[in-house]
Amino acid sequence: MSNKKIHILVTGASRGIGKAIIESLDQDNATVVGQSTKGGDRLIASDFTQDGAASGLWDEALDRLDGRIDVLINNAGLFQPNPVAADDWLESWNRTMTINLTVSAELCRLAVLHFQQRDKPGRIVNIASRAAYRGDGPDYWHYAASKGGMVAMTKTIARAYAHQQILAFAICPGFTMTGMAEDYLASRGGDKLLADIPLGRVAQPEEIASMARYCALDAPASMTGAVLDANGASYVR
Template sequence: MTNILLTGASRGIGAAIHDALRPAARVIGQATRDADDIIGADLDRPGAAAALWSAALDRLGTIDVLINNAGVFEANPIDADDADWTAGWERTMRINLTASAELCRLAIKHWQARGVAGRIVNVASRAAYRGDSPAHWHYAASKAGMVAMTKTIARGYAGQGILAFAICPGFTMTGMAEDYLASRGGDKLLADIPLGRVAMPDEVAEMARWLALDAPASMTGAVLDVNGASYVR
C-alpha cells in the first residue's frame, strides 16, 4: 500500500484529499494540532518541516508520496506598518513555499537514498498565473514559486523516477473561501467564473488522488487547473 504524507490535512481541501486517499493508501496528515493519523506541526516555525518529516517516517517506515497542501491566505495591505507588512510577507512565504520546499527536498533525498521512485503533488493556486488582490501579493508570489519549484523538480529528477505535479485551484468552497466571497461580494466574483460556481473540495481532492496514485509518468511537470474556466492558460 502507498504511504503518503499530506500537509494541511485537517479541513477544507486537505480533509477532502485525506478522505479520497484513505481507501487506497496509508496517509499521515499534518495540521497545527495532533489528532488521529495527524501530526501537529506549525510550519511557520523553522525546523518544523524536518521534524514533521521525521515523525511521519517513524510512523510509516517509508514515504512514497508527498502532498503539499498546507497554506495560509491572509490579507497584507500595502499601507500596513513596514515591519508588519514584511512579517506578513515572510509568514506566508514560510508556510506556503519554504516549508513545502523543505519537505520536497527531504522527500527527494529519501527516495534517492533508497533508489526508488516517488511522487510530489503541490497544491498551488490560480493566483500563481493571474495574480490576486492588491492585499495578496505575497500569496500569489508564494504560489507562483510553488509552480516553478514543481516544474524544476520534474525536470531535474524524472530520470530517477521522481515525479512532480501541481494543482492550481481557483476559489474552492472551504471556510476560507466562504469568508472571502462574503467580504468581497460573492455575486460579482461568481460572475467571473463561467461555470457559475466555485470548485468543491472533493473535485480538487480527486485531482490530487489521481496525481498521487494513477497519473502516467509522462505527465510529470504538469500543472492542472481546477477553476471553472475563470482563468484559461
Template sequence: MSTHILITGASRGIGAAIAAALAGGGARVVALSSADGDLADPATPDRLWQSSLDRLDGRIDGLVNNAGVFEANPADAADADWLAGWNRTMQVNLTASAQLCRHAVRHWQARGSGGRIVNIASRAAYRGDSPAHWHYAASKAGMVAMTKTIARAYAKDGILAFAICPGFTMTGMADDYLASRGGDKLLADIPLGRVAMPGEVGEMARWCATDAPASMTGAVLDVNGASYVR
C-alpha cells in the same frame, strides 16, 4: 503493498478531501495539521518529516503539500508588519513545502525507489490576487516553479512532480473571502457558475499522487471552472 502518503494541511477543506480520497484508494496516509506543528517555524518541517517517516515504517512514497495561509497584508501597513506578513506567508506556503520536497527527493534517491510530489498551488500563481495578497500570489507562483524544476531535475530518478492550481473552492476560507468581496460578482466570473468542491481537488490530487502517467510529470493542472484559462 499499500502506498504511503504524507499530506500537510489535512484538517479540513481541500486537505481533508485529499486525505479521504487517498485513504479511500487504499493508501496509508499520515494527514498532518496545524496541531502537529507550526510551519511558520523553520524547524517544524524537518521534525514533521522524520516523525511521519517513523509513523510510516521508514517509507514515504508520496508527498502532498497542501498547508498554506491566506492572510491579508495591505501595502500601507507599517514597514515591519508588512515584511513580517510577507515572510510568514513565504515560510508557510513555499519554504516549508520546499523543505519537505527536499526531504522527499533525498529519501527517494537514497532508496532508489522513485516517488511522487503533488503541490497544491493556486490560480493566483498565474492570475495574481488582491492588492493585499502580493505575498500569497508570489508564494503560489513559487510552488509552481519549484514543481517544474523538481520534475525536470529528477525524472531520471523516477521522481515525479505535479502542481494543482485551484480557484475558489468551497471551504471556510473561500466562504469568508466570497462574503467580503461580493460573492455574486465573483461567481459571475466563473463560467461554470459555481466554485469547485473540495472533493474535486481531492480526486485530482489522489490521481496525481498514485495513478497519473509518468509522462505527465511537470504538469500544472487547473481546477477553477474556466475562470482563468491558460
C-alpha cells in the same frame, strides 16, 4: 504504482482540501498521515511558523510510516490579507512565504533525498493556486508570489529528477469552498466574484482531492511536470 501499500504524507490536512484528500485516499491501497498545526486523528501536530518544523514533521511521518514515504502532498497554505500600507507588511509577507513556499520546499527536498536514498520511485503533488498565473487582489501579493514560486519549483523538480522516476505535479485551484475561501467571498461580495467564473460556482474540495489522488496514484510518468487547473474556466491558459 505497485500493489503494496502506498505511504503518503499530506500537509494542511485538518479541513478543506487536505481533509478531502485524505478521505479520497482512504478507499485506496494507501496508508496516509496528515499534518495540521494542532494535530488530531492521524494528524501530526506541526507549526510551520517554527524553525525546524519541516524536518520534525518528516521524521515523525517516517516513524509512523515504517521508515518509508512514497508520496508527498503539499497542501498547507495561508491566505490572509496584507494591505500595502500595513505597518507589519513585511512580517506578513514572510509568514505567508514561510508556510506556503519555504516549508513546502523543505519537504520537497527531504522527499527527493529520501527517494534517492531508497533508489525507488516517488511522487510530489503541490497544491498551488490560480493566483500563480492570474495574480490576486491588491492585498494578496504575498499569496500570489508564494504560489507562483510553488509552480516553478514543481516544474524544476520534475525536470531535474524524472530520470530517477521522481515525479512532480502541481494543481492550481481557483476559489474552492473551504473556510478560507468562504470568508474571502463574503468579504468581497460573493455574487460579483462568482460572475467571473463561467461555471457559475466555486470548486468543491472533493474535486481538487480527486485530482490530487490521481496525481499521487495513477497519473502516468510522462505527465510529470504537469500543472492542472481547476477554476471553472475563470482563467484559461
